[in-house]
Amino acid sequence: IIELNGVKKIYQMGTERVHALDGVDLVINRNEYVAIMGPSGSGKSTMMNIIGCLDTPTHGTYVLNSQEVSEMDDNELANVRNQEIGFVFQTFNLLPRVNCLQNVELPLIYSGKRKGVRREMAAQALRNVGLGDRMTHRPNELSGGQRQRVAVARAIVNEPSILLADEPTGNLDTKTGNEIMLLFEALYRKGNTLLVVTHEEEIARHARRIIRLRDGLIEVDERVDDP
């Protein structure tokens, strides 16, 4: 369902050209659970942003669910970003002026859920990440790891068919991180597709396939036995 062909992302910086992605070929099928690893600056977030339709390649093509993304109109793109794909950003990207509950309700507003239903689904998602007692806090009234968990709750609240998680446990202690991985496993077992960027081998081991990037290219792509 996800197909990158010869994808490059090149930034022009004065006289210098930065190859964030340098020719990536990748096929991911429905209901796969993939970990993406690689050194800092190797292109992981850039690749995730392209897959999530938040950025466009400078070269190559991206086919999502048999449709060429560069040919989608604005409505189709908005639909993909807001309803088909859940995204946990490396920098969380929460709305600062509303509280956790309202932040997590946002994808449910897009999918047309009624107010009472939205409120309960968002509350449950927050309880699932251990933030049942922080629902009325705004992001700046939370710890770093709590903000990260709100970002996770928002990404999975409407059970997206594709979850893209960029370093979802980077600010979490081991126990809390494992709770997040249990939620991901449950989403995966319901038939959804997961791509998780992580720098921790322990976290990567939850996936069934590991892709390693280096300097904007895929260096390794291997199956992992069921954990």
Next chain:
Amino acid sequence: IIELNGVKKIYQMGTERVHALDGVDLVINRNEYVAIMGPSGSGKSTMMNIIGCLDTPTHGTYVLNSQEVSEMDDNELANVRNQEIGFVFQTFNLLPRVNCLQNVELPLIYSGKRKGVRREMAAQALRNVGLGDRMTHRPNELSGGQRQRVAVARAIVNEPSILLADEPTGNLDTKTGNEIMLLFEALYRKGNTLLVVTHEEEIARHARRIIRLRDGLIEVDERVDDP
């Protein structure tokens, strides 16, 4: 040189009270290397902000270098924050509109270094964290781990006598994270004092003492053998 006595930080949220810190007693001597661990939300960043003179306790006292911090005037506080203490923030807090080099030069401007000297010290600090080829990039033209490393470079560029680092390797792969720990070790061997918040046991093992928080209180405080 750092002494917290009965320190509490309590937030009033409507009818609810959140005890971010619930009575912390802590003594840290000159040239100690301390790791601070604990679950997400246990009070680590709150404690670091108080130690870094960026926040004040609601109860208890904080004595820094034999001086009661609550009795310092604005000039003394500014001096402590900008010259004595280096702080790596959990959310980096880089200036978005200037490039890496200018971000790292900031502490050197406060310590009155001349322009040519500042520029060279900042450039060297960036090379030390592996960003020699990213000096003219602005923060939004960098990866998450690269921004984290700029925050580290800025915190250590003028060799502060106290380094406070809140999750300095949370977004870094193992190899890059180890390079940062080598820089910290060098700073420590020069006689400085280091407090590093981390959720990774591997990183904590570089320290000589581990403090574990839970629910705003110190639960464990133990020496670690030289690694």
